[in-house]
Amino acid sequence: MIDLKIVRDDPEHARASQRARGADPGLVDALLVADDVRRAAVSRADTLRAEQKTLSKQVGKASPEDRPALLSRAKGLADEVKAAEAEQGDADEALRNAQFAIANLVEDGAPPGGENDFVTRELVGTPPAVTDPKDHLEIAAGLGAVDTERGAKVSGARFYFLTGIGAQLEFALVNLAMQQATDAGLTQVIAPALVKPEIMQGTGFLGAHSDEVYHLERDDLYLVGTSEVALAGMHGNEILAELPLRYAGFSSCFRREAGSYGKDTKGIIRVHWFDKVEMFSYVRADEAREEHERLLAWEREFMDKLEFAYRVIDVAAGDLGSSAARKYDIEAWFPSQGAYRELTSTSNCTTFQSRRLNIRTRGEKGNEPVATLNGTLCAAARTIACLLDHHQQPDGSVYVPAALRPFLGGRDVLTPR
Template sequence: MIDLRALREDPERLRASQRARGEDEAVVDRLLELDERRRAALTRFEQLRSEQKSIGKSVSKAKGDEREQLLARARDLAQQVKESESEAGRLQEELTATLRTVPNIIEEGTPPGGEQDFVVLEHVGEPRTFDFEPRDHLELGEMLGAIDTERGAKVSGARFYYLTGIGAQLQLALLNLAMEQAIDSGFTAMYPPVLVKPEAMEGTGFLGAHSAEVYQLPQDELYLVGTSEVPLAAYHMNEIIDRLPRRYVGWSSCFRREAGSYGKDTRGIIRVHQFDKVEMFSYCDPADAHEEHLRLLAWEKEMLAKVELPYRVIDVAAGDLGSSAARKYDCEAWVPTQNAYRELTSTSNCTDFQARRLAVRFRDEGGRSQPVATLNGTLATTRWIVAILENHQQADGSVRVPKALQRYLGREVIEPVR
């Protein structure tokens, strides 16, 4: 949720952000109007309450006609106080509801525009030139006995799969490497719940424009998370944190309905309903959030280097940001058979947007409680298997194991089983 005080001081900043995102600017004037009316209603309520208390003291001292007049005024004030309190409450609810529809204000320098308007910041590594026709990850996965989508569909439906044999081992190796790196960098390891209450999902901003992608269990009033960002962000909900930064790394299964993606990436395990992910999450002083964001990106790049993949870093355009993000960087690995870069990691600076919703605070140097900043970043997911298999394949269908993963798998090459 955006800061109302900051909005009053500089409404043009939100207007500019809305324009860059392709969102409605009119909401700025609506917020300012509601805020002004709410504050006026509160002032009236407080004035009436003050008069009511004053008359209450006078009634005990008055006699005769004066007393009757004061009592009549007291009854009238009581009704007005009740009405003004109700009006202030109604306006507060309307203001809060409107605020919850407004995305975070983007960070200065974020590219304007939509999904295709990202800016490429750097390329790392060169896409491989093959002297044979490369196989896609699903064909390789089936040859290696690593991926079984047919039985996944038989048991659970489209966009489900089994990782089998070396495929399961490869995922464990990849995610363990990511956890090890994060722990060595000072993160606290977490295995969070993947079912959360509505206030956790709402507080992190996932029940807005993208609510159709979330699995819900209405009978239990719980949601399945699409990222461990949600339980990690809610971990300190309604708390004051005594030390910053706080960095956590969560390993969890993640679930996404992939609403609106029908026909996209139906082959293999690029876009699926269930996958595992290692996610970094940081709570920090908002003044340090920009630099913390760059640190998360650097840890992602370190992990990509370990699995020896060519990739590019993009600065995601404002209209393609989630509602909570003020800025987002993606690392996209080269996928040879698609002749394209595809997202493997994403890191977002959510400034104090989520913390305001979740009431996560810290004490500043003056001892006052203030919202923290929250940031998140992917360190490894099931999707990485796609890029690893395709980039490290050999002519006979075998796959070279990146050196950093060899100690987990106990081999240098994964050989076909058929």
């Protein structure tokens, strides 16, 4: 949740952030009203409890003649205290709901606008010149790497089997990503793919995009769309003694893709299930921007190892997730589409998630919320699709980048069956 003190001190800043996202700035005013109501309720309950404490002392010292009246007043006051505490509880919940309704404050410098209003930070590499390029499914068919027909037969649309070299490519990519993460000092984690509601809520995934999330009603558990969720919840309700903490989490990920409206229904670019290596950092709040650039640099390093031509974009405010104050995407070139397509992203969530999940560290003025950041290192299915598409050869074979070869038995090319 956003810092209530910032909203109190500078409500127009919060309203401007809402407008930049294309969200309702009136929610800021509703939050301020809820804050005033809650503070009044707390003051009333505190006053009544103080009066009750004073009256209790008076009863103990009262004469027999005065005691009945004081006891009667004490009974009435107890009822008032009970009612005031119930009112305070309602006000606490209303304030919490009002805070949860507002997305993170957009970082200064993030581009305004919607999905198509991103700003390109950098173009890297030269897109390969491919005559009559095939799409990744055509290449995969020749290699025997992907089977979407049987995936649909077993699980439905947008599911698939990775077979033969397809499965080997996933293991190779994940191992390459994990080796890089370990070399950079991140701790490897195999993260659970099922989380409790308070963890999913705490990371901000049960708001506007809750229709993207799979929910197991019988167990009241959620399937994660990214291991960011589990890695954020990993230190919930803790005071972190040493920072930074950096993890590289692997998990299967599940997304309904409810809002995709038929986009990328062919192939394995936009699917309901995939495996992913996700980086996650806990740092002090004043170090978050520097950490964001560090995560982006690690993502770029991985793209360079795969020898992709790509662009880095600064995502516009209206296209940010509710938890992110700033987000950078890396989009790699797909010759068959003649376009750059997203492969990774990294988000600075500032203290938004840690306030919800009660994750703090010791500061000069006491315990304070930490900043959390996340960055995709390798979304396996989409990266395989790009690898096949980007590095295709005229004879249907696929060039293997040098960094990946040690994880594929030294092969420098994948040849059709």
